[in-house]
Amino acid sequence: MDNTVVTLHGVNDLRMEKLPVPEVDRDEVLIRVTKVGLCGSDLCSVYKGTHGDLKIGLPCGMGHEAAGVVTKCGQDVTHVKPGDRVIIEPGTFCRKCELCLTGKHNVCANSSFHSSPRFYPGCLARYYKHKALLVFKLPDSVSDEEGAVVEPLAVAVHACRRAVVWAGCNVLVTGAGPIGLLCLSVAKALGATNILITDIKESRLTMAKQMGADHTLLATSGDAQSQAQQVQQIMGCQPDITMECSGTKAGLTLGIYVTKSGGKLVQVGVGPSEVTVPLTHAAVREVDILGVYRYVNCFPIAIDLLAKKLVDVKPLITHRFNFEEFQKAFDMFHSAEDGAVKCMISC
Structure with missing residues (x-):
């Protein structure tokens, strides 16, 4: 079975590609992606080829604000199961260095995020696999669209x-x-x-x-x-x-x-x-x-703020697009047409 993904191959060179559906390792889950929000760092990657002083590695997976449904779990995964609605904390880290062991994995020297070829493909895809320890279950009171905003909310x-x-x-x-x-x-x-x-x-x-x-x-x-x-x-x-x-x-x-x-x-x-x-x-x-760089141990807090209605992210979602309209979504967000604040893509 093929997996449709959107990847970046150069400045303003987004492509929709067909890749195999990834196989999961024992500590990973496979997610059928439902919603992906676009971020300002996505725009820097696509239209500048950089993010701050980081040069984007190519090819680069796109999309990191994602919600979806678990379809398969590795044998060591116990906290989520197929059918659960989840979100991901994007990126990886070594879990061995002093920073990781003292709870500061966001600044781990061996971490990677969506500006790295190691984050390939990204979440702007039909299916995406991720380390289970960075997958969080959504409560029934939080929609997939709200879930896709948890990543920036965690920031x-x-x-x-x-x-x-x-x-x-x-x-x-x-x-x-x-x-x-x-x-x-x-x-x-x-x-x-x-x-x-x-x-x-x-x-x-x-x-x-x-x-x-x-x-x-x-x-x-x-x-x-x-x-x-x-x-x-x-x-x-x-x-x-x-x-x-x-x-x-x-x-x-x-x-x-x-x-x-x-x-x-x-x-x-x-x-x-x-x-x-x-x-x-x-x-x-x-x-x-x-x-401030990304987040550390913040996703459960962000989810709880949404579940208890202490924070409302729905007004931020100003524009919605189908998966095939990904280029239109990026271009509208980039030009800030029609007051675009948060563009949401349905995968």
């Missing part, structure tokens, strides 16, 4: 845990793309009571208000210092935490200037490999700058 959970968001804290989110909106939602669920989010698109700020932002700022004019004054005036204070989700120099610079002395600036968005920012301004005020 937001990890970012908020890194920032140590607490009840009553003041949070600035720069960038109201999918990750920024999810960081907003998770911060609110964790008790942040004064959240401002910025973006250069009014439509994104409108969605942010729908998802619970207390304040918004259209960041289309003025330098970082003048915007910092605007943020402080709107919020009535300097933010305890800034979550930089735009992946831009402007967002980082604003965060450095506006974050409260002794506060935290969490870099969630992936931008250029080198950025010039006023670092001394952060150092002399003891603003901690924290990196």
